[in-house]
Amino acid sequence: MLQAGQPAPTxxxxxxxMETFDLVSLHGRIAVLFFYPKDDTPGCTxxxxxxxxxxxxxxxxxxxxxxxxxxxxxxxxxxxxxxxxSVRLLADTEGxxxxxxxxxxxxxxxxxxxxxxxxxxxxxDKKGILRHVHYGVNPRGHxxxxxxxxxxxxxxxxxxDREKHGRHTELPGVGPGGQPD
Numbered sequence: 778m779l780q781a782g783q784p785a786p787t788x789x790x791x792x793x794x795m796e797t798f799d800l801v802s803l804h805g806r807i808a809v810l811f812f813y814p815k816d817d818t819p820g821c822t823x824x825x826x827x828x829x830x831x832x833x834x835x836x837x838x839x840x841x842x843x844x845x846x847x848x849x850x851x852x853x854x855x856x857x858x859x860x861x862x863s864v865r866l867l868a869d870t871e872g873x874x875x876x877x878x879x880x881x882x883x884x885x886x887x888x889x890x891x892x893x894x895x896x897x898x899x900x901x902d903k904k905g906i907l908r909h910v911h912y913g914v915n916p917r918g919h920x921x922x923x924x925x926x927x928x929x930x931x932x933x934x935x936x937x938d939r940e941k942h943g944r945h946t947e948l949p950g951v952g953p954g955g956q957p958d
Contacts, residue, residue: 778879781910785901786877790845790867793853798843798867807840807927808901812880814894816848816856824896824916829863831920838931839903845869846894880912900926903934
C-alpha cells in the first residue's frame with residue numbers, strides 16, 4: 778500500500794468521453810483521486826455526487842477531482858449523465874492503476890471471497906507527491922473531509938510560494954515580524 782510522502786504513480790486512462798487523461802497533466806495543481814467499486818451503486822453514487830457538489834470549492838483551491846473504477850467509458854458516461862456528475866471519471870478496465878495504487882484487494886461479500894476495489898482516496902500535491910492516503914473510506918461525508926485537507930495543503934503551498942519568491946503579505950495593523958504597529 779502507498780504511503781504519504783511517496784511520488785504518486787503516474788498513468789494515462791480514458792475518461793467517460795473516451796478522451797485520454799494523463800496524471801502528469803495536473804502538475805502544478807493539487808489532485809484528488811478517488812477509487813470506487815462500481816458505477817451507479819448506492820455508496821459510489823453518494824460519493825461521486827458529494828465530490829461533484831464540492832467541485833467549485835475544490836477548483837478555488839487549485840484542485841482537480843478524478844474518480845476511477847474498472848467500469849468502461851460508456852458506463853461512466855451513463856453514470857455521469859444520470860446523476861449530473863461534474864467530476865471526471867476514468868476507466869481502468871484492466872485494473873492496472875488500481876493495482877499501482879494498492880486498491881485492488883480481496884474482499885469477502887456474503888461469505889464469498891473475491892477481488893474488488895477498496896474505496897480509497899489519494900491527495901496529490903502540486904509536485905506529484907502523495908500527501909494524504911485514505912484506504913477503506915466511508916463514502917458519506919468523505920468529500921467534505923477531503924476538501925478540508927485540500928484547503929490546508931493549498932494554504933501551505935501558497936505560504937511556501939510566497940516565501941520562495943520573497944513576497945510576504947503584511948496584515949493590516951501588524952508590522953514586520955508580527956509585532957503590532
